[in-house]
Amino acid sequence: MTTREENDLLTRTGPGTPGGDFMRRYWQPVALSEELTDAPLPVKILSEELVLFRDGEGRPGLVGRLCPHRCADLSYGRLEHDGIRCLYHGWLFDRAGACLDQPAEPDGSAYKNEVKLTAYPCHEAAGVILAYMGPQPAPLAPNYHFLGAPPKNVFSTKVHHSCNYLQANEGNLDPAHLSFLHGLNVGRDGRKGVYLKMQEVMGKQTRPQISVERTRLGVRIYSVRDAGDDKSYLRLTNFVFPNLGFFAGDGGKSGPTSYSVHWHVPIDDETHWRYDFYYDAVDGVDLDRLKVKVGTELGPGYKPTRTRENRYLQDREEMKSGQTFSGMGNYFPSHDLFAVETPGPIHDRTREHLGASDVAIVATRRQMLNAIRGVQEGRDPPGVIRSDNENVFNDLLILAQMIDKGVDPRQHCASIVQTRDYHALKN
Ligand code: FES
Ligand SMILES: [Fe+2]
Structure with missing residues (x-):
């Protein structure tokens, strides 16, 4: 259980706070x-x-x-x-x-x-x-693949959130909610093939096997769902210190060459910007389509159109007809706004009842608390990049794919990391 003191350490990022000192190292x-x-x-x-x-x-x-x-x-x-x-x-x-x-x-x-x-x-x-915004010497700016990409390969935008940054980032670390909050009547959006199959599996298999692995950058989160036909649906998402989530990209595309990133940056303790990056190194991103997709849910000043004040424009008919689980349209980030804003401006984690499906949340909080305390003791936290060697992200793998049943997900991912030439994938 997260104590009140721990909750404060994790969520307060103003000048002079332990959490603020920690965030300022990046x-x-x-x-x-x-x-x-x-x-x-x-x-x-x-x-x-x-x-x-x-x-x-x-x-x-x-x-x-x-x-x-x-x-x-x-x-x-x-x-x-x-x-x-x-x-x-x-x-x-x-x-x-x-x-x-x-x-x-x-x-x-x-x-x-x-x-x-x-x-x-x-x-x-x-x-x-x-x-x-931290003490000198400044670390190197991280050279994540998406940050080094030319405009045709990355689309960047942001959306205002009326809540603390951490509760939104925790949504990225939570594979179970994909089967509920983001549930759609698959096929209605016109997409076919693997994407459709993945959506079906997520709708049916509500109890993914979730496991976590500590990395030099944060936490790898494996979730595996039975996909029938001797297949499993594997999703590998990543928490990267101190406030980034990497996950399969637009339309389920994934891998080292295509993924999405949410980067949750505190404005203050009760509001934040979520910076969104859609990255595709091989095919490029469809800027026109993404702008339309994002634009339908984003008003002036990068403020969302669905807000707590208008109850996220929830449509009970849409729910009854089975079109969506949430009644909040097809756009996943709108669903997430509901989920992360409604616990309140600073989520009181002492009220929670965490379950087995929250294993990644627990692991990430523990790592963050260790990192915050480490900064107070004068140590660099994980993921601070100080050399060119460290600034190569060959090990940052994001996946959403069907694998043969019985294949060990960790070995599968490790073999991809070892065999892919990530440098060649850069633009
Ligand atoms: S120059 Fe006088 S207040 Fe700025
Ligand atoms: Fe979500």
């Missing part, structure tokens, strides 16, 4: 590239109010929201070649937070050298801007 998305045009963008991440902007070279900078002079909001500032200039008295700051100009101070004054604005290093990849 690079995190702070905005989509498409959001950062020719104006500074106010952003809030890990309960810190910040401003994201591009300098005259197009390089992103992430700095404190309030000007160190008399604390006017820099997100209203003027963008110049060298940085951002405060509207109030014209102080100019570069991407590293150095004060370059104080035009109201005496000529020749060195006072600007004493003033420093909070600034965090940024890295842009796959349509997102990542930042590192």
